[in-house]
Amino acid sequence: MKLLTRLEEARALDPVSDKIQSAVQAAVKPRTLRDLLHGTWLGHPLHPVMVQVPVGAFMSAAVLDLIPGRRKSATALIALGTATAGPAAVAGWLDWSQMTKDRRRVGLVHAAANLTAVGLYASSLIARLRGQSARGKALSYAGLSVAGVGAYLGGHLAYAQSAGTNQAAPEIVRLPEDWTVACSLASLPDRKTAVRKVADVPVLLYRDGDRVSALIERCAHETGPLGDGEVVGTGRDACVVCPWHGSTFRLSDGGVVHGPAASNQPVVPCRVREGQVEIRQP
Ligand code: FES
Structure with missing residues (x-):
């Protein structure tokens, strides 16, 4: 109208x-x-x-x-x-x-x-x-x-206007349905976030030793760049803090720990095969 x-x-x-x-x-x-x-x-x-x-x-x-x-x-x-x-x-x-x-x-x-x-x-x-x-x-x-x-x-x-919706959710369907190489494990810094684009979708990767977790990189709240966010905590409790309004998400499972986001950050299935980090749609 x-x-x-x-x-x-x-x-x-x-x-x-x-x-x-x-x-x-x-x-x-x-x-x-x-x-x-x-x-x-x-x-x-x-x-x-x-x-x-x-x-x-x-x-x-x-x-x-x-x-x-x-x-x-x-x-x-x-x-x-x-x-x-x-x-x-x-x-x-x-x-x-x-x-x-x-x-x-x-x-x-x-x-x-x-x-x-x-x-x-x-x-x-x-x-x-x-x-x-x-x-x-x-x-x-x-x-x-x-x-x-x-x-x-x-x-x-x-x-x-999609106010209050999970702004990151639509990104998930743009990812490939089959396992696709995002990068090599060796190229990821340890206990720091890194962003890799797969099918033009920015994916947030977090390596902790040999384990890698992956989330959609655009914040569920208002699409802020989580790749620029600070990492706080360690191990399974390590979180990324969105630089725009401070929403805090667990890197291991995308769980929202602090708002203003009310929904979890979408998790991207991720595995390591022969030194390559692969991701796909859930
Ligand atoms: S865009 Fe991330 S907290 Fe608002």
Whole structure:
């Protein structure tokens, strides 16, 4: 859609976007909390999981408002949705703060729509608690409409702009299906990463003695160059730290140890035959 393309390209949003980005990053400092909110422990972003509660509560309230005698239940659901929208928003803002500019532009309007929707629901709750039933219903239906705009933009972020997806996964299918020589074992430095291109796909190789492990080199988070990243730890716990936003992946199995990446780095099957390092598709 033309309107969404124009939003993705709306550079006028960048000054405010940059300021909010700095504020979000300064506000959520502890790494454990960041990993928790990014969904590093879950295997995919936490934000879309958390929004299920307020969305479900608001949708259910909209249905109950159509049924006579269900006013109290609808009010309770709106209270639940309003209370749980905050934590979901914090997780979303944190993910947003590590996105590319075009995604942040869309994300900013997505967040503004959702903030407006929650404001309308909070006003609805107050009206309902004051016994202003008709006003409460009108405000909550207005909130639902605005939340629909927010959800639409969230869908665009996830499905059209691939925000929050594993950016390295598509590389796997571009690798050869059969074992293919990447390089000689002797050419790899010990306990350091090296990058070799196979079928034009950059592959990150890590040699530890006679053992070699291989990962897709473009970071699962936003395609940062893991080949330029620092190696920390040793043995099975050796990890590579992405130079762009600090996502940390175990070199032995691609497991994500720290975010903002929420998914593992794709592993490339790798073996050593007659002094040659060979790789192929899984
Ligand atoms: S690109 Fe963001 S952590 Fe690697």
